[in-house]
Amino acid sequence: MSQIAKTKLTQTQLDAHWMAYTGNRQFKQDPRLIASAEGHYYTDIDGRRIFDGLSGLWTCGLGHSVPSINEAVAKQIKTLDYSPAFQFGHEKSFLLAEKITEFMPAPLNRIFFTGSGSESVDTALKIARAYWRKKGKGTKTKFIGRAKGYHGAGVSGFSVGGIPANRTLYGQGLESYHLPHTQVPGTEFSKGMPEKGKERAEELLNLINMHDASNIAAVIVEPMSGSGGVIVPPVGYLQRLRQICDEHDILLIFDEVITGFGRMGAKTGAEAFGVTPDIITLAKQVTNGAIPMGAVAFKQEIYDTFMETGGADYMLEVPHGYTYSAHPIACAAGLASLEAITQQNLIDRVKEMSPIWEACVHQLKAASPLVTDIRNYGFASGMSIAHIDGEPAKRPFQIAMRMWEKGYYVRYGADTIQLAPPFTTEKSEMDSLINALGDTLKEQH
Structure with a gap:
């Protein structure tokens, strides 16, 4: 069954929404739709749990659906x-x-x-x-x-x-x-x-x-x-x-x-x-x-x-x-x-956990020669990805789509992949995200 069929949306309904900062033509061929969110995870319309590797859009450091x-x-x-x-x-x-x-x-x-x-x-x-x-x-x-x-x-x-x-x-x-x-x-x-x-x-x-x-x-x-x-x-x-x-x-x-x-x-x-x-x-x-x-x-x-x-x-x-x-x-x-x-003393937690996050993301240097730079501070990291000739944004897009298939949401922009986990992220979740990204980089290479 196609993703469009699964959404129960018609093509006319999909076309009616001119989406922000989105490749509308590509998206509407294969929509990536989120149904719900709780804690550090989204759930898509297939019921798959997706780890939120960007805290929404740098927005949800507390995680999702916070009771208070x-x-x-x-x-x-x-x-x-x-x-x-x-x-x-x-x-x-x-x-x-x-x-x-x-x-x-x-x-x-x-x-x-x-x-x-x-x-x-x-x-x-x-x-x-x-x-x-x-x-x-x-x-x-x-x-x-x-x-x-x-x-x-x-x-x-x-x-x-x-x-x-x-x-x-x-x-x-x-x-x-x-x-x-x-x-x-x-x-x-x-x-x-x-x-x-x-x-x-x-x-x-x-x-x-x-x-x-x-x-x-x-x-x-x-x-x-x-x-x-x-x-x-x-x-x-x-x-x-x-x-x-x-x-x-x-x-x-x-x-x-x-x-x-x-x-x-x-x-x-x-x-x-x-x-x-x-x-x-x-x-x-x-x-x-x-x-x-x-x-x-x-x-x-x-x-x-x-x-x-x-x-x-x-x-x-x-x-x-x-x-x-x-x-x-x-x-x-x-x-x-x-x-x-x-x-919850979350600012102190981010400060204390930042060295652990830093160590995790810098492991990706050895994952693939496609990674030409890694930068980090606090709970934020960006990495530059080697260009495909004439299409510097293509490979980050491919990496992000493959990560979505694996159950991880990361941001792609220009020639970079960007990460910003929720403030309450555990080390096991960091490891899972970085391991999946490392595997994806190897696949791309």
Whole structure:
């Protein structure tokens, strides 16, 4: 029986959904449909258990169908399903904002809610521009991103992002420029932070010299680039970016949609790598993926600037927001998610188990010559796969499909395979995943 027949969906129904970041033509010939999820496993429509090797989409560090989150959502939807996001509020948004500040570096204590990571990036960039106008420096409008960076799917996100496949189709975006990525020769198969590559931060000085700091609003980078293939910052690199931004009066934004709330074995990537930015974008793990939600954490000085220049107290200090900002059900899920992370000491667990995960993934170096690099930090790892001539994305796709057949979900993107197990993953599950991936690599070779 074909997969289409098993789904009980018609071809017309399949065709009606234009799927996100998916090869629609291939998928609809052989759909990979998930029926349920619990703990560390999905169940597909054939009843097969699939180990979740990416924590959903970097979202579900607590695993799936977490009872406390389910209960919080069920209770909230019976009590207050929606509350207007503008001019009125509800208690849980303020409780969640305070809870999020407990995870942020101390100066970042003002939280703006969004509906996704893409909206968080858009908010951060808009506020950065508006902040400089409020400070009397309205020429500071340009942004600097980084090659291989991912900052969401919006126009602002692809503008500052540095993944070519996400940019080339769409033409002109916001005026932005890009630092080089930090993967330099001699850092292949580094464990944790590479020792080489800090010098790539100096390119920021060249961009400032070219465009002048008086025209640059902010630099935005992921502390660790996730979708670009788990690119870990070199020792001293982020510190140098911070120093240059301070010297030239430029805001530093960390996109922590992936690295926030535990994945790095720390509360944030900022904490893990010892650098405090001016703004942090958040999403994914904030609700454990149960309900869409994003947030942006700002330094109080940025918030105060808008409050002090806002005019009459009934006027909008910032004309910005979303219908689903601080959605009550999302806030309930967020409170339950962050409480579970705290109560179960999961950040400490990730930190303690990270050396075990590191040892597991680096075994793949010997599995196949197709593996040209392995990178890791916390509970995240990426590996580069040797290209098929003219088709760098084909082999990772083939590997991921074979892993799905074997009962493992991993992410493929460009020429990489990416892994991010749930925070509560046991060593036996790590071994099973890596052994299956090693066998698959040998089969491909």
